[in-house]
Amino acid sequence: MSASTAPNLIAAVSERRQWDRLMELAKLGAITGADGSPGVNRPCLSPLDREARRLMIGWAEGLGLSVTVDEIGNLFFRHEGTEAEAAPVLTGSHMDSQPNGGRFDGIWGVVAGLEAVQAIREAGVSTRRPIEVVAWTNEEGGRFAPGCMGSMAWAHFKPANAWDEVRDLEGVTFRQALDEHRAAEADLARRPLGGKPFAYLEAHIEQGPLLEAEGIDIGVVTGIQGSRWFIVEITGETAHAGTSPVSTRRDAVQDMVRAVTALNALMTDPTDVLRFTVGQVEVFPNTSNTVADRVRFTIDFRHPDKELLITNGDAIEPTIRSAVKGCDVVVTERFHALPVEFDALVVDAVEDAATAQGLSSRRMPSGAFHDAQFMVPICPAGMVFVPSRNGVSHNPAEYSSPSQLAAGARVLAAALAELANR
Amino acid sequence: MSASTAPNLIAAVSERRQWDRLMELAKLGAITGADGSPGVNRPCLSPLDREARRLMIGWAEGLGLSVTVDEIGNLFFRHEGTEAEAAPVLTGSHMDSQPNGGRFDGIWGVVAGLEAVQAIREAGVSTRRPIEVVAWTNEEGGRFAPGCMGSMAWAHFKPANAWDEVRDLEGVTFRQALDEHRAAEADLARRPLGGKPFAYLEAHIEQGPLLEAEGIDIGVVTGIQGSRWFIVEITGETAHAGTSPVSTRRDAVQDMVRAVTALNALMTDPTDVLRFTVGQVEVFPNTSNTVADRVRFTIDFRHPDKELLITNGDAIEPTIRSAVKGCDVVVTERFHALPVEFDALVVDAVEDAATAQGLSSRRMPSGAFHDAQFMVPICPAGMVFVPSRNGVSHNPAEYSSPSQLAAGARVLAAALAELANR
CATH class of the missing domain: 3.40.630.10 (Zn peptidases)
Structure with missing residues (x-):
């Protein structure tokens, strides 16, 4: 012993x-x-x-x-x-x-x-x-x-x-x-x-x-x-909720919703091993009767497989760019650990x-x-x-x-x- | 004259x-x-x-x-x-x-x-x-x-x-x-x-x-x-972004995204007369590595036609309830003007x-x-x-x-x- x-x-x-x-x-x-x-x-x-x-x-x-x-x-x-x-x-x-x-x-x-x-x-x-x-x-x-x-x-x-x-x-x-x-x-x-x-x-x-x-x-x-963390900033234009036609808006909240929906599709994993989280969302000016001109949200993406972490992580920015309608997009990777x-x-x-x-x-x-x-x-x-x-x-x-x-x-x-x- | x-x-x-x-x-x-x-x-x-x-x-x-x-x-x-x-x-x-x-x-x-x-x-x-x-x-x-x-x-x-x-x-x-x-x-x-x-x-x-x-x-x-204004509160459960399997989460941000996507479909208007705005979104606890347990967002819905304002406005709550996956939903109408x-x-x-x-x-x-x-x-x-x-x-x-x-x-x-x- x-x-x-x-x-x-x-x-x-x-x-x-x-x-x-x-x-x-x-x-x-x-x-x-x-x-x-x-x-x-x-x-x-x-x-x-x-x-x-x-x-x-x-x-x-x-x-x-x-x-x-x-x-x-x-x-x-x-x-x-x-x-x-x-x-x-x-x-x-x-x-x-x-x-x-x-x-x-x-x-x-x-x-x-x-x-x-x-x-x-x-x-x-x-x-x-x-x-x-x-x-x-x-x-x-x-x-x-x-x-x-x-x-x-x-x-x-x-x-x-x-x-x-x-x-x-x-x-x-x-x-x-x-x-x-x-x-x-x-x-x-x-x-x-x-x-x-x-x-x-x-x-x-x-x-x-x-x-x-x-x-x-x-x-x-x-x-x-492995973990890859991103900050996404979506910038559009404020407008009056009652007067501005929806078709002409550059609505940052709506483009955030489009971006997250597209990312969910990218990050679908039937084996339930992949971790994809949008935990922080900030909206500006954040008033009920104004179309938002800016949304900042975080992405926390983790996976034990290095190849998948690299492939899917690198696809985040193009996926967001394809998804948004009228806003500008800046994606910043703030942490990358294999x-x-x-x-x-x-x-x-x-x-x-x-x-x-x-x-x-x-x-x-x-x-x-x-x-x-x-x-x-x-x-x-x-x-x-x-x-x-x-x-x-x-x-x-x-x-x-x-x-x-x-x-x-x-x-x-x-x-x-x-x-x-x- | x-x-x-x-x-x-x-x-x-x-x-x-x-x-x-x-x-x-x-x-x-x-x-x-x-x-x-x-x-x-x-x-x-x-x-x-x-x-x-x-x-x-x-x-x-x-x-x-x-x-x-x-x-x-x-x-x-x-x-x-x-x-x-x-x-x-x-x-x-x-x-x-x-x-x-x-x-x-x-x-x-x-x-x-x-x-x-x-x-x-x-x-x-x-x-x-x-x-x-x-x-x-x-x-x-x-x-x-x-x-x-x-x-x-x-x-x-x-x-x-x-x-x-x-x-x-x-x-x-x-x-x-x-x-x-x-x-x-x-x-x-x-x-x-x-x-x-x-x-x-x-x-x-x-x-x-x-x-x-x-x-x-x-x-x-x-x-x-006419205007109808709502506050939507979505309540789920916090979880660790790195450890909790996505399939078991009650993620309030994800259910907000599902709700807004479904509302966009409800509020589609080819004539561009309808006004539908989600201008305010608040997320709790709002940290990047925690699944959010609560999201509060506003709806500003306006239309000059009374019937449409009533029909679509009344459809907001059931639409959200059908769209969310795991969270509880409370919809409060805080303003109603025909x-x-x-x-x-x-x-x-x-x-x-x-x-x-x-x-x-x-x-x-x-x-x-x-x-x-x-x-x-x-x-x-x-x-x-x-x-x-x-x-x-x-x-x-x-x-x-x-x-x-x-x-x-x-x-x-x-x-x-x-x-x-x-």
Whole structure:
């Protein structure tokens, strides 16, 4: 029996302790959803974010882990291995939330990492490699867009100053917020940005309905589907709703409707794998008795297949141009991420851990975007999912039960111990 | 030769004086449009509105007209006839503007009424009946919705306190604004609400493209098309754009697109007379990576034919219900006005005046809504239109030339003199 499946390691994961930590963190930025559910609004680099980090730091220090931060605010807790120079196994996620967010998205991955390390230490499981738990800065992009800034900078996908001029709704720049944040954490030891981990494994709630619908305990994540995000601006001409003949109008709302209808045809997928969403629509001047001269809408298009992502994504602009009647069209692609595949080393470690613990599991791609995406070029990476009730996320109604989360932490602990002894 | 076609009356209308008054009024609330055009933002019952009224009152008093206001703030200037007890001829329009409005909509009808009365007096044309020039309170509905409050209350279509609780964007109620306004005009003589005019004739810019396109000087308005306004609320469920299968979504944006597409089919009109507009669309939560759970959009539907207005208007809700896929639908009708026809007495007076002056004219319905609508049950009513450049209105780019407006004032003066001697 390997270290990672030792019964004492599995038993050392505490369902209660993990849940209590999550609930204590959920008090910081607590909100109530439309249906009465308790949610969280904790923007990155805010005083609430720092309060949550201090709570986590306290727990980590209590365990004897060393604490460091890098120049973009990524926070690390390090468990030493028997070989101090061996490349570490990295685990974690993010602590910021959506503005109308839930209590589990992101934060559970950090708490579970800490729980796994605590179990490994308390069970006396020896690991050759160090294990580091990370909380990445600004995964959600809710305060400063885009998300995943911390992991992108760490992976040198973008320089750490790439977003200095990005502003939040109050006009504060990311640089100002980060400088204030670093000053408030000046007592923490610094570490350089970047690294060469042996592997990366992120625990996260599914944020989709599949695991719950199929009654499966653990999602073994095989990769992250690709995403292409667009902004479409349609410009026509205002006119009086009562006097201007319909035939002569350049009506931006009507051309938006034509464009979306044509895009729906382009994006039809009988296999229901393709994701096509128009989630944001803004109309100007937006009054009932004036023909709109401008509509701005977003497209969120995702697919696990690279070829389809490229072909259909490239067809978006010509499809819109063919569909509109009288308006001008500008299509801007604001994000383009090809699908990524996780490494068999990590995927197998997760699957083996679930199987060894008698948990049901299935391999599945991640529909959502995660920091793990940016670790793929750096080291073998993977993720473990637990079920989300009704698949709801980015909402206070987001929920995974204490036992579902404990099962996830047990799989994480076993897989981390396994990887840290490679 | 009747009094109304006397050459001295036509010559007494001053193109320059009328234009100068319009331009002086346009300074009060002056704004600049996106294209650099000089526009006006003068909300009803505001200090700017009162300043404009004082300017107009000064000109009226200079002519020797008596000035009165009623309890909802409608402002009257009275020219006495030879028979003091004869029912007066009423003319006028409104002085408030749209928030991003032009220099002519409404205000020209009041200035033209004053110009016509001044010409009648200066030409020494005798009228049996009094002529009253009115500025109706809140026609636009830009600050307090709906519009036409002053004329509706005057015609006893609604009681004068019907809108007491309506609030503007700052939270001020209509009642508070009206009380403040009346206190500021406490020096003006009061008159009771309502009356029994012999006839009503309103001058207004066309706000549509027909007169300009056909090179015609004067629109002889035969009536106002009917309007039905609706608010549609579509409620579905939020979901993560990356994880939720498209087949299981209750996507409010997609159901809005389906609804508008189906309504377009319902509202198809090869004769191009029907007006169907979706001008306002609001999406919630309105973020690019979340399936929207709520869309609210408006419908503005107008037609001069009563039967078609009823049949197609009543088909709106079932059409939407058949079109949507998974969302709940609530359709609320918030305004319902059947088409009105103006009286031959007034229509003929306008047409005859234009013809006698050698001006080209055409009979036409009004596509826009006007205070004249509410005079129809009270007395013979009608309107005279002048061309609008490019049909643009409710925008700083709104424009009618000094000579076009002078032609309109000459027709108004002649028609008023004619009616006032009936």
